[in-house]
Amino acid sequence: MIMDKDTVERMADIAHMYISEEEKNRISKELSFLLECFDKLNQVDTEGVMPTIHPITDRNILREDVVWESLPIEEVLKNSPDKDNRFFRVPRIIEE
Amino acid sequence: MNYETIIGLEVHVELLTKTKIFCGCSTEFGKEPNSHCCPICLGMPGALPLMNRSVVEYAAKAGLALNCDIAELSRFDRKNYFYPDLPKAYQISQYYIPLARNGYIEIEPNGQKKRIGIRIMHMEEDAGKLIHEEGSAYSLVDLDRAGVPLVEIVSEPDMRSAEEAWLYLNNLKTILSYIEVSDCKMEEGSLRCDINISLRPEGSKEFGTKVEIKNLGSFRAVRRAIEYEEKRQKEILESGGSITQETRRWDEAQGFTTFMRGKVENRYSPEPNMAPIIIKDDWKEEIRSKIPELPNARKARFMQEYSLPEYDASVITASKILADFYEECVKYYHDPKVVSNWVMVELMSILNETGQGIKNLKFTPKQLSDMLVMIDKGTISGKIAKDVFRDMFETGKSPEDIVKEKGLIQISDEAELESIAQKVIDNNPKSVQDYKNGKKKALGFLVGQIMKETKGKANPQMVNTILIRLLD
Numbered sequence: 001m002i003m004d005k006d007t008v009e010r011m012a013d014i015a016h017m018y019i020s021e022e023e024k025n026r027i028s029k030e031l032s033f034l035l036e037c038f039d040k041l042n043q044v045d046t047e048g049v050m051p052t053i054h055p056i057t058d059r060n061i062l063r064e065d066v067v068w069e070s071l072p073i074e075e076v077l078k079n080s081p082d083k084d085n086r087f088f089r090v091p092r093i094i095e096e
Numbered sequence: 097m098n099y100e101t102i103i104g105l106e107v108h109v110e111l112l113t114k115t116k117i118f119c120g121c122s123t124e125f126g127k128e129p130n131s132h133c134c135p136i137c138l139g140m141p142g143a144l145p146l147m148n149r150s151v152v153e154y155a156a157k158a159g160l161a162l163n164c165d166i167a168e169l170s171r172f173d174r175k176n177y178f179y180p181d182l183p184k185a186y187q188i189s190q191y192y193i194p195l196a197r198n199g200y201i202e203i204e205p206n207g208q209k210k211r212i213g214i215r216i217m218h219m220e221e222d223a224g225k226l227i228h229e230e231g232s233a234y235s236l237v238d239l240d241r242a243g244v245p246l247v248e249i250v251s252e253p254d255m256r257s258a259e260e261a262w263l264y265l266n267n268l269k270t271i272l273s274y275i276e277v278s279d280c281k282m283e284e285g286s287l288r289c290d291i292n293i294s295l296r297p298e299g300s301k302e303f304g305t306k307v308e309i310k311n312l313g314s315f316r317a318v319r320r321a322i323e324y325e326e327k328r329q330k331e332i333l334e335s336g337g338s339i340t341q342e343t344r345r346w347d348e349a350q351g352f353t354t355f356m357r358g359k360v361e362n363r364y365s366p367e368p369n370m371a372p373i374i375i376k377d378d379w380k381e382e383i384r385s386k387i388p389e390l391p392n393a394r395k396a397r398f399m400q401e402y403s404l405p406e407y408d409a410s411v412i413t414a415s416k417i418l419a420d421f422y423e424e425c426v427k428y429y430h431d432p433k434v435v436s437n438w439v440m441v442e443l444m445s446i447l448n449e450t451g452q453g454i455k456n457l458k459f460t461p462k463q464l465s466d467m468l469v470m471i472d473k474g475t476i477s478g479k480i481a482k483d484v485f486r487d488m489f490e491t492g493k494s495p496e497d498i499v500k501e502k503g504l505i506q507i508s509d510e511a512e513l514e515s516i517a518q519k520v521i522d523n524n525p526k527s528v529q530d531y532k533n534g535k536k537k538a539l540g541f542l543v544g545q546i547m548k549e550t551k552g553k554a555n556p557q558m559v560n561t562i563l564i565r566l567l568d
Contacts, residue, residue: 015363051366054371057372060373061147063147065148068120070132086128087236087238088237092234092235093180
């Protein structure tokens with residue numbers, strides 16, 4: 001299986017990433033190699049076997065619905081590079 | 097050419113849990129911005145989601161009430177998108193194995209029963225709120241809503257008109273309110289709806305290209321947007337054009353849709369920080385046992401058990417609290433139709449008029465029934481009863497107390513009524529003459545004068561009989 005340059009461009013577009021021609025070539029080569037490895041894995045018969053996403057699949061890990069104390073506003077905004085009163089401030093983005 | 101409209105709806109509903117889906121921060125609104133945040137809902141590096149048990153229960157309850165199959169094992173996935181309303185830069189949702197599938201909601205367009213399929217229903221977290229101030233180069237972010245639990249309910253493309261979509265939404269809202277998992281207020285954002293709509297030539301089996309419509313603020317907006325979009329797509333197709341797959345925004349003020357964005361590909365990947373959700377039969381049945389009688393079943397029972405007309409039954413069962421109130425009244429009063437009239441006319445109009453919810457009603461169902469008994473016994477007239485009812489609504493006093501305090505007891509004393517009637521006859525010779533000349537209307541006027549004289553307290557049947565006897 002080969003990851004051609006077109007596919008790399010499309011993936012970069014979906015991910016809103018801007019990459020150079022040189023990077024496109026390199027990434028296409030690297031991803032093609034990766035895909036070949038997966039091809040090999042795909043040959044293993046996994047009929048009827050659930051994919052392992054998480055090691056625990058035999059019991060629930062749940063929390064009771066009880067309110068805890070939230071952080072004070074100074075702590076909430078502490079790591080934010082930009083703020084306005086009690087809000088985080090980000091570059092203006094309007095989508096929906 | 098005639099076209100057939102194909103509609104599917106995606107509905108997001110906020111669940112009424114006390115805390116967020118992955119952390120113990122409160123879901124309460126209306127506090128100062130960013131007052132319900134912690135390292136988990138702020139997406140701090142290293143913070144891990146802690147799944148809320150009630151979210152699973154509420155979501156499964158909704159799935160069962162919507163006739164879905166509940167997955168014994170369901171999983172969470174990450175949905176990556178580009179918008180700064182979630183600090184992790186992805187939303188934790190369910191994509192590959194959702195909680196519920198294959199359900200349906202029954203609607204009755206034109207009296208004909210029809211099932212609208214539900215393809216999937218899954219759990220996810222809500223996003224934060226962005227505020228864009230006019231003229232500012234910045235947007236402000238409030239993350240109190242980030243992490244509030246949602247279920248997304250995706251219908252099959254089974255609806256064929258704005259009317260059907262409206263019925264589907266109404267029934268969905270009624271069911272979810274009945275089972276008390278959400279208050280489903282579209283105006284307040286606890287129920288949100290996107291429309292998928294396409295047209296195809298009548299008789300065609302293939303679907304046309306669909307358009308998604310967002311920014312719908314009310315059920316009425318959904319209806320209007322569908323009607324507008326039907327017309328827009330039809331005009332394009334009829335002029336030989338083709339529909340582009342895109343997302344359009346509904347403009348409520350101007351009544352049309354405008355281009356918002358092209359087709360977007362979301363990137364999903366499994367969420368390794370979340371263990372799967374396991375719902376075995378015993379837990380599922382325990383959740384199912386908490387589902388009350390649902391609106392459709394209750395409506396059918398009201399028609400049978402109380403001999404109510406279909407209209408009455410559907411109005412009263414549209415709200416669980418109203419239906420509960422009604423049934424409680426019926427326990428204390430023998431004629432269910434009379435109770436239905438009072439609930440549908442007097443109670444509902446005073447609730448509409450004052451904007452008050454039935455939850456905060458000051459009087460009890462028993463008190464309403466007591467008042468109806470007082471009418472039957474002739475203690476008060478039907479007309480006076482309306483004033484008593486208003487007083488009960490405002491003060492919460494019992495009808496007996498109100499009638500006693502205000503001296504509203506009906507005058508049924510023969511001699512007293514006769515003397516008042518004689519006085520009215522003496523004072524209105526012209527009307528008396530009119531009546532004698534065959535003008536039956538004049539009798540109504542004289543009755544009215546007696547009512548005025550007694551401030552509405554005269555027993556109307558007796559007044560009629562007495563008047564006719566005195567006049568003839």
